[in-house]
Amino acid sequence: MIKISIDLPDLLSYNKLTRSKENKLKKEVKEITDIGNTDLFLSYQADKNTEINYFFDQIANPADTIVHEKLLGRDTISGVTTYIKQRGSKRVILMTKTKDKNNELKITNEALRRISLDTSNLSKLSYMNLYNFYTIAPHKNFLQGREKIRTAPITDPNKLMFKEALYITLNSFMSNNKEYDLLIKDYEKNKTNFKEVVGNALFSNEVKKDKEVYNTIDKLAKNNQILILNEDHFYPGHRLFAMTLLDILKRNNFKIISFETFVPNTENSPEVIPNSRNGFYIKDPYFGHFVRKASAMGFELLGHENYDRQLDREMGQAKNIMKILENDPQAKIFIYVGHGHLEEEGERRAMASYLKEYSKIDPVTINQETVTADVKHDLVLLPKAVFAQDSLMKSSADYFLINNLHASLESVYTDKVFKTIKLKNSAFESFKNQELLVEVFSMEEYSKTNNESVLIPIQSILMIPKKDEITVSLPLGRYYITVKSVDGALFKFNNFSIE
Template identity: 40%
Template sequence: MTHIKTFGIMYRFSHLLLLLLLISCSSSKSKLPENNYFNRNYFYNDSLKVGIDFDKNVQFREVSSDKEKEFKQLLKSNKISPKDLFLVADCKEKGVEIYFFYKNVPSSSINPNNRKTVVSDTVNNTFFFEKQKGKRKVLGLVKTNAAKDNTPSIFVTDLLNKIAIDSLNTSKMSFVSIFAKNFPSVHPNPLFASKKLETAPLKSKGGNDDKFQFLSTVNSSMSNNKLYDSLIVSYEKERKQNFNSLIVDLSNKEDVYKDNAVFGKIAEIAKENQVIMLNEDHYYPKHRLFAMELLETLKANGYNYLSLEGFNITSNEKESTPNYHNGIYTDEPYFAHFIRKAIALGFTVSGHENVDKGGDREMGQAKNIMKILEKDPKAKIFVYVGHNHIEKKNEKKNWMAEYFKELSGINPITINQTVICADTKQDLTLLPRKYFNDTTKVKSSADYFLVNNLKPSLKIIFPNVIFKKTIIKDAKFSDYKNKEVLIEIIDFKEFDLMKNLAIPIQSFLMIPKGKEINFELPIGKYHVFVKTDNDKTIYDDDIIVN
């Protein structure tokens, strides 16, 4: 049962109103929000075991509770600490601001039943509410705008009914939503997103499930990363068992090409063919590195168009470098290096992603690539995609490459670097299709298969540049002497041009040594961010390496 009490202007509410102002303009002190998870309008805090299923159009704000001495004095009568604040939400449609606090109550105060209480200050349109289950209590402060909602008490009562203590609504929470919320499209913190995904209050199905896919995606953008390495070892294990001995048996064949010979063979293919399609696994920086190294070979053989899956050209054409607005794939440093080199070599870079939600994605992609040929019939195009989009023949469905072949009359040469994993002495091994016609291990119609064991390194990106040891110092690093932090290195010219849209040339994990973090960089000027797994930036400055 909900008890509602109405009072005039009271001492406790005049001070609680002041609390609203203090909270809204201060920095974070509470640690409770670190375990907040969101899916659109559903909220859950894993450590507190509190779930709230809000109405639509709720916006969650960053929790901030500074000026702690003032808070303690103001809230002393209500026994609420600023560190008890775990959630701030707005419902602009209703004209409502809501602040949620959490407390464990003494055993003497335990009520065996769910208890709900609402206390209202009708003059100031402010409500203070409580909901308790056992030792757990959620307290809230609601500020309403009566001009927008004539029945604020109904809103508050309804809200209380939607607060669930010790209950997670699994149908409202997903790894997809956690990824989307914590890995934004502009300058995300992959270390923070990784922690949120890894510690999410959801069961993993195992294998290549949503948790694995999103964890692998966010961790692929951070080098020196033990978690990423362990995920990939598990991901490749079965395929290596299937292919290791086969690749050894084929390694001495005359038409199996290794390392530099791979580029020589593709050069021969490029001379005679108008379209080459290469696929990638979206978790692999090494796949982007191979695509980048292939660009010079293709350019020398008349290729001047690069068409990318999931790539957006921004409306602001002043950017001559990749940026976060280009799409989710470009935020991985080696994908960005791939695009930088294509631009530097004079490729026309475009995206062929289908944006017609009502149409077939594969057909839409094929038609978008066709637009290049409509403008330039003799164009030689390098098409870069994920996984199965290169399939020209598949019993279950038609993929982009098959539609493109039908529309253009051009038989694209397809190279698959996602199917075969094997432990080889060579970095690259290229095998023709004929060696896999009679095996069930390969389910792809590709013309060639690449075993890619490249090891991404910034020294491959800058082969003729001097690297110097660099040290950055900050007292805050000492707080993380036993914990990894994320270091992002951004070319200064790009940062100066695009600020937070600029993509790092390198992102890596490291444990600080006291007040210092050291690493190697090419001679030059950079902007450096150091971030933590609770989404705090503890270093933000320019550095010069000379």
């Protein structure tokens, strides 16, 4: 492993390193430095006027292990400046090209400062930083982020504990994903097995299946002021189920949906809903579909996350929801949370427990995280009485949902006509047997921003090209489509019409 690191700036765009471009740059370096055996490992545009290139060279017999920096050449006409930074056997050659004549050396010195020739910068590296870097603008690339998390040279146990969760979460954003399927299969093997209890209960009149589930929740929504549904953050199908409840909620006078980690648009914001700034989990296309439909139906979308570090997170979340009830004591609220925030009882108090105490309202809690089962039904709703004698059940939820829904575009656009189309580009032939990430955006949403990095795609799907084409199935309409590789190659299809 080459133990060097580059502290990248926030705003940059990577240059596509074709063989001809790489050879051209290496030739330029050789002419300036007389160093022939270099490897170009990073090239990016810092802005529209400035290109930064980093090359690596290994020294066979270094004289010492002191850090050396040396200006090799500066051409004020072309704006090209070349520096060497060396420590022991490791040598990085920096070449900057800029049209900003007044700041040539400042730009070069800043790029030079970003080079670390030891492992000191590893202390800054974390799985959370990688997740955030590759899931928001301008570097958004789930496929590349997955690879970076998988291969990151992190050994700190306090950071390693986050790897699996973030790795599965990132994989869950990409459909047609065999790796995700394997990860979920292993994940479910480690969950508590309620197979026997579920099997015995399936024939009970109290257990509802498929359409009966919606009928039961319709009655619950009619007779209760607060409904809380949780999710496991690894399952797009959980968001799909929440989306399918919107008509029931609307019919029963629910006007407000409050989400964990959700950040609403500011008042009069021109940004479309959803967008990547709306929250941590919003990057999943099916969370996007949930929020997009809720917004279109007129629901008020709020976030109840607690950002007060002086306050317990669960208590803070409950207090934020109480602000809604203080403003409108009769408000009917659908609260969407992750994992254990819906617990009304337990050794450690959760948000729902505090909310019940503060509001004097007993919420209906539906847990779709805890019980998984391979049954023939898409949905099974079990009242908590089913698990009354099961000591393994630790959740206090009122109902438990087995959710076997398969998240697909067809399950979102149930009334749309789909058509198979082909995306063609001769460059796809160089990605033989490689997965590429195809992201499909609403053209209507894209035309409002001209920036796909802040939008939530209607689909993120992994596809392997056949020669020069990729085949996908989409509803009739107009789309902005991007195709990304694991190494950052980007292909765009603007205003793609399917008729």
